[in-house]
Amino acid sequence: MPGDSFSYSRLQTFSHCPAQYRFHYLEDLAQTATSIESFLGSRLHEALEWLYRERLAGRSVPFDGLLKVYRSQWAQHWSGQIRIADPAWQTDDYYQLGLRSLAGFYRRHRPFDQPVTNTELVLKFDLDGDGHYLMIGVLDRLDNHGPGWWSIHDYKSGRRILTQAQANQDLQMKIYYLALLKTQEQVERVDVVWDFLRHGREVAIDRVDWSPSRITTMIKKRIDRVREAEAQPELLRPKESILCNWCYYWEACPAKLGQTHPARAAQ
Numbered sequence: 660m661p662g663d664s665f666s667y668s669r670l671q672t673f674s675h676c677p678a679q680y681r682f683h684y685l686e687d688l689a690q691t692a693t694s695i696e697s698f699l700g701s702r703l704h705e706a707l708e709w710l711y712r713e714r715l716a717g718r719s720v721p722f723d724g725l726l727k728v729y730r731s732q733w734a735q736h737w738s739g740q741i742r743i744a745d746p747a748w749q750t751d752d753y754y755q756l757g758l759r760s761l762a763g764f765y766r767r768h769r770p771f772d773q774p775v776t777n778t779e780l781v782l783k784f785d786l787d788g789d790g791h792y793l794m795i796g797v798l799d800r801l802d803n804h805g806p807g808w809w810s811i812h813d814y815k816s817g818r819r820i821l822t823q824a825q826a827n828q829d830l831q832m833k834i835y836y837l838a839l840l841k842t843q844e845q846v847e848r849v850d851v852v853w854d855f856l857r858h859g860r861e862v863a864i865d866r867v868d869w870s871p872s873r874i875t876t877m878i879k880k881r882i883d884r885v886r887e888a889e890a891q892p893e894l895l896r897p898k899e900s901i902l903c904n905w906c907y908y909w910e911a912c913p914a915k916l917g918q919t920h921p922a923r924a925a926q
């Protein structure tokens with residue numbers, strides 16, 4: 660049983676499919692492939708991380724420079740393991756989508772004078788202070804607008820966009836909010852911002868009024884459920900859904916025995 664930290668993705672993986680959770684977090688089984696959506700998401704995050712790192716270093720960031728990073732990271736990470744599950748989309752459609760996403764971001768946010776303090780910031784914290792509920796969060800970007808005033812930014816590259824009501828329920832951002840409260844000395848006001856890159860849209864909540872104790876209780880219950888299942892591996896069963904088409908544990912999954920994965924190799 661892993662004695663390490665819980666993250667949002669670990670909790671979500673368990674909730675989507677306990678068998679996938681077992682393969683990934685308990686058995687450390689490598690996936691046999693990677694979805695192109697996940698590949699594209701990583702390239703966009705790298706490009707935007709580069710952009711703000713350059714700004715933090717006081718350098719200008721011409722659009723050409725951003726594209727160069729995107730292109731070179733795409734080429735550098737490309738491999739024969741990338742798969743496309745959507746029959747209507749080709750590799751170039753994803754590549755162009757990435758270019759459009761970056762162009763839109765660049766237009767919306769130049770000259771990039773946001774008060775960015777960190778990108779890809781890893782925050783580790785202890786929910787109760789007794790070491791029993793260790794958590795980790797990786798914030799895409801953290802801005803500081805003045806003493807105690809922060810904004811947490813999360814970049815989304817997928818199709819799904821959150822409504823304001825869904826945003827207010829978002830567990831991932833609540834974990835990040837808690838991470839900030841636990842790790843920063845002065846936190847007076849926190850804004851949270853999701854940037855839906857392919858849609859060119861932001862969803863934001865100013866001055867979140869989430870209850871830290873309620874979030875803590877909710878996360879602890881979810882961790883308890885995961886630990887209970889870890890102690891009884893028979894509870895870590897496959898939970899089939901549309902998400903199976905983006906899962907690359909089919910060879911290990913009892914629910915997919917003898918079936919061929921519908922995704923094709925990206926060319």
Ligand code: SF4
Pocket residue numbers: 676677678679897898899900902903906907908909912913914915
């Ligand atoms: S293929 Fe589906 S059921 Fe099997 S591990 Fe993956 S997500 Fe779970």
